[in-house]
Amino acid sequence: MTSIIHPIYGDQDYPVIDTLHSHRLSVFFIILAHGIFYHPHPPTDTSAEQYHSLARAALSLDSILIEVTPATAQAVFLIFRFIYDADLTAKEERWLLSGLCVRIAHTVGLMSDKCPSCVNVIA
Numbered sequence: 364m365t366s367i368i369h370p371i372y373g374d375q376d377y378p379v380i381d382t383l384h385s386h387r388l389s390v391f392f393i394i395l396a397h398g399i400f401y402h403p404h405p406p407t408d409t410s411a412e413q414y415h416s417l418a419r420a421a422l423s424l425d426s427i428l429i430e431v432t433p434a435t436a437q438a439v440f441l442i443f444r445f446i447y448d449a450d451l452t453a454k455e456e457r458w459l460l461s462g463l464c465v466r467i468a469h470t471v472g473l474m475s476d477k478c479p480s481c482v483n484v485i486a
Contacts, residue, residue: 385424386431389438393418396445415445431467439464 383391396414399406422438443460446453468474 384432384434385421386434386438388424389418389421390434390441391418392421393438393441393445397441400445400449411445411449415442415449418442418445427463427467431470433471433473436464436468436471436473439467 392414396411396418399411399414418438419442422435422442427435427439439460443457443464446460447457450456
């Protein structure tokens with residue numbers, strides 16, 4: 364809530380995404396995709412896929428080759444998980460995304476017991 368929702372909706376009357384890192388925005392969109400996908404009566408068949416596409420687009424705005432954060436690992440994992448449930452034929456894509464997610468998590472130090480960033484991932 365404090366790292367994604369409040370920066371977007373805060374005190375303004377309208378959403379503001381200028382100050383939000385693109386990988387956190389990706390997390391926001393992929394969570395919306397999951398919410399629609401798992402809803403018992405989704406509004407349309409394509410809504411979840413549209414949010415999934417927005418999550419991928421937001422993730423690509425800042426290169427993961429230059430900068431990764433815990434939000435990057437979250438976004439890649441949630442995108443992987445969405446594809447895992449939504450498209451059972453995308454085995455190669457799921458394999459590549461899961462490997463990328465593990466490497467990103469290792470890069471930001473999420474694999475260690477004394478990870479200072481782990482608090483931000485849980486929050």
